[in-house]
Structure formats: structure tokens, C-alpha cells
């Protein structure tokens with residue numbers, strides 16, 4: 588396995604964070620999630636105090652992409668300063684805005700250095716019950732009007748970008764050994780949570796090809812961003828809850844200051860639910876960043 592540190596595992600193994608006593612006491616894992624806060628160079632201090640509160644309210648923080656406006660090194664520095672008081676594990680995917688300057692690797696490297704776990708690179712196991720898989724996803728539309736790989740090479744390449752994201756998500760979900768699997772995306776996997784945006788741009792807000800691995804692996808819950816003016820919650824055809832946690836939606840639809848907190852109950856018959864922590868197992872409080 589791994590050294591158990593956040594973001595410290597090799598790319599071919601899910602990262603295991605360690606086992607938390609709170610999970611047994613409360614039989615619940617609290618997942619905080621937000622995306623699309625779009626930090627600019629002059630936004631320093633805008634979110635720091637609000638992010639600091641996540642330590643008491645959740646066990647893990649998910650960032651659903653569009654952390655920056657244009658994905659510049661200066662902007663990601665601002666993001667890292669906003670996150671400096673967060674002590675729980677941070678898991679992230681990038682958004683389209685984080686690619687705008689053409690240097691997503693620099694954005695990733697800065698996040699990695701901070702200890703943020705990039706789900707696009709490897710899944711993450713918070714404990715023996717709950718694991719996380721994620722990709723950015725891509726656009727293309729929903730239902731019978733989804734763009735198909737027909738005609739020009741450019742169209743085929745566009746559709747193939749989505750298919751590659753679907754395959755990455757499938758592979759990541761398959762690698763998780765936990766019975767409860769959480770999915771993090773930037774683009775929407777269902778049309779329901781983009782409703783509210785202009786209908787003309789629905790195809791640019793997500794793609795329901797992402798649903799196949801989500802429903803096949805029976806994900807517990809999905810979080811995504813990108814559709815700022817969409818709908819906060821929906822469900823996949825198989826009934827998996829989907830939350831659009833773009834910051835505007837979280838603030839307007841839940842009244843929360845910055846992030847939505849979702850509680851995942853741990854069933855009594857979940858493997859390992861009654862086992863005692865192994866001696867010396869690293870906890871979030873002791874893990875180095």
C-alpha cells in the first residue's frame with residue numbers, strides 16, 4: 588500500500604489515509620465539497636476563514652475544479668494560501684478554467700506540493716469504508732442528443748476526449764477496494780443538475796456518458812461543479828444522488844458559507860465497521876502534509 592499520507596502514494600495504488608476513530612463513534616463520514624470559487628490574483632483572504640471551518644465540520648474536503656480564473660501560477664498560489672488552515676485531507680479535480688493558461692501540470696504540481704490529492708492521478712481511500720474516484724470529465728451533452736463520433740476528425744477527437752475521461756473514471760472506481768465509493772467531477776454527469784442554465788449551453792456543461800461507470804459501480808454519491816446556474820441536486824437513472832457543488836449553488840441553495848457537507852452513513856455490516864484501529868495507523872491529525 589502506501590505511506591498513508593495525503594497525496595503521498597504511488598500512481599498505481601489507491602492512496603490510503605488511515606482509519607478514523609470518529610467513523611466508528613458516529614458511523615458516518617462527513618464529506619465537504621465545493622467548486623468554482625475561481626480565485627483571482629487579488630482574491631487573497633476571501634475564503635481562508637471559511638475554509639478553516641471545514642476542519643470541525645467534515646472528515647474530507649473535495650474541490651470540484653475551477654479553483655482559479657485562468658490557471659496561472661499566481662492564481663494557484665492564492666488558492667494554496669486560502670487552503671493553508673485546512674488540516675483534513677483535500678481531494679481535487681481541475682476544471683476547464685484551471686486549464687485556460689495551458690499549464691495544468693503546473694497547477695497540479697502546486698496542489699501536489701501542498702498535499703492536495705489529485706483524483707485524476709489515483710483514487711483515494713479515506714478509510715476501510717469510503718473511497719473516492721474522480722476525473723475532470725468533459726462536455727458533449729445528454730440523452731439522445733449527445734454528440735456522437737461521426738464526421739470530421741475534429742468531432743471524433745472531441746467525443747474521444749469524453750470517452751477517455753469515462754475510461755479513466757471506470758479504471759479509478761475499479762481500483763477502489765472500499766465498499767462505499769464517492770465520485771468527484773467538474774462537468775455534470777446528468778442533465779438534471781444543469782437545469783436552470785440556458786438550454787443552448789447544456790451540451791457544454793457535461794455529458795451523461797460519465798453515468799455508465801457511476802451506476803455500474805453503484806457509487807454512493809457524486810459531486811460536480813461547472814454549472815453555476817444549474818440545480819443543486821439530482822439523481823442518476825440508478826438513483827445515485829448527484830450534487831452540483833459549484834460555489835454559487837452551494838451558497839444560494841443550502842445557505843452554507845462556502846462548502847456543502849454531505850454525511851455518508853457507514854452501514855453496520857460494512858466490512859471492518861466493528862474492527863478496532865490497528866496500532867500505529869496514521870490519523871489525519873498525525874499525518875504530515
Ligand SMILES: [Fe+2]
Pocket residue numbers: 623625653682684813815
Ligand atoms: Fe466555473
Ligand SMILES: [Fe+2]
Pocket residue numbers: 653682683684773812813
Ligand atoms: Fe467550469
